[in-house]
Amino acid sequence: MTVRTAGDRRGAVVTGAGRGLGKEIARHLVAEGYTVLVTDVEAALVADTAAELGAEGMVLDVRDAERTDAVAARAVEVAGRLDVWVNNAGVLVTGPAWEQDEATRRLMVEVNTLGLMNGTVSAIRAMKDDGGGHIVNIVSLAGLVAVPGEGVYAGSKHGAIGFSLSTQCDLNLAGHRDINISCVCPDGIWTPMLHDKLDDPEAALSFSGKLLKPAEVVDAVARVLRKPRQVTPVPRWRGPQVRLVDALPDVSLKALPLMVGVGRRQQAKFRKNGVPE
Ligand SMILES: NC(=O)c1ccc[n+]([C@@H]2O[C@H](COP(=O)([O-])OP(=O)(O)OC[C@H]3O[C@@H](n4cnc5c(N)ncnc54)[C@H](O)[C@@H]3O)[C@@H](O)[C@H]2O)c1
Secondary structure, eight states, X not given: OOOOOGGGOXXXXXXXXXXXXXXXXXXXXXXTTOEEEEEXXXXXXXXXXXXXXXXXXXXXXXXXXXXXXXXXHHHHHHHSSEEEEEEOOOOOOOSOXXXXXXXXXXXXXXXXXXXXXXXXXXXXXXXXXXXXXXXEEEOOGGGTSOOTTOHHHHHHHHHHHHHHHHHHHHHHHTTOTTEEEEEEEESOBSSXXXXXXXXXXXXXXXXXXXXXXXXXXXXXXXXXXXXOXXXXXXXXXXXXXXXXXXXXXXXXXXXXXXXXXXXXXXXXXXXXXXXXX
């Protein structure tokens, strides 16, 4: 595994960086001295965030593989080398799969799974003959366990984990040991993705654990950038818990409705008392 020193830092790309967690990750990378390319599907968010952070911006829909290649090429052009690529862009639409139309299911799989694959492949191509690098994939605890109310999202995030781990193995087998892929799997985070779901009973499981501040997830990203790690649940203690639930599906599928109840009570509490800053 390659661990880079501060002197090595060059180009970094963050997808879905126009707001929420991606914006905070980009802010951290700028502060750490990387030349950051802020990307998002929303042009106005790209312009505002790039100006605020003093970074370069580029509109990117991660579903477009030609465009992820163009972003990787641009990062090399402006920074000399692509060192870090963070696949952060994601979409969550709640509800049972059979109540969602095909376009909604496709959107989640295309952004959360295929988009992350596109970014990973573009980054590997830019890194593999140019000193290696580090790909950080923002997944979710929903990539490690069943999530009633978020079935398609959970499926798309499980795909992201399976792809990331398999691709790391392929890189190692091919001798590209200087490229690391780290998956960060947070519990619910106070970002716009959850703020508008306080009234949504289908999103209850996202509120059943510890609601994280974006800064706590940025810290986890900073840790894996210092020391690559294949899968990092945030908070750490949720990792063994969800792994146990995942290992005993016959038992856990009976217990998960209890967690839905916990999440709905939490949502009611936040609606009554307000959400933390
Ligand atoms: N908020 C949570 O509770 C939570 C929990 C675990 C994991 N995550 C994951 O963290 C990541 C960031 O989520 P967030 O909470 O900041 O959400 P957010 O909705 O606040 O931000 C997501 C960003 O992705 C962008 N985006 C959407 N579709 C895109 C596309 N096709 N191409 C490029 N950009 C696109 C959006 O414009 C937005 O700026 C996502 O991958 C999400 O699944 C979030």
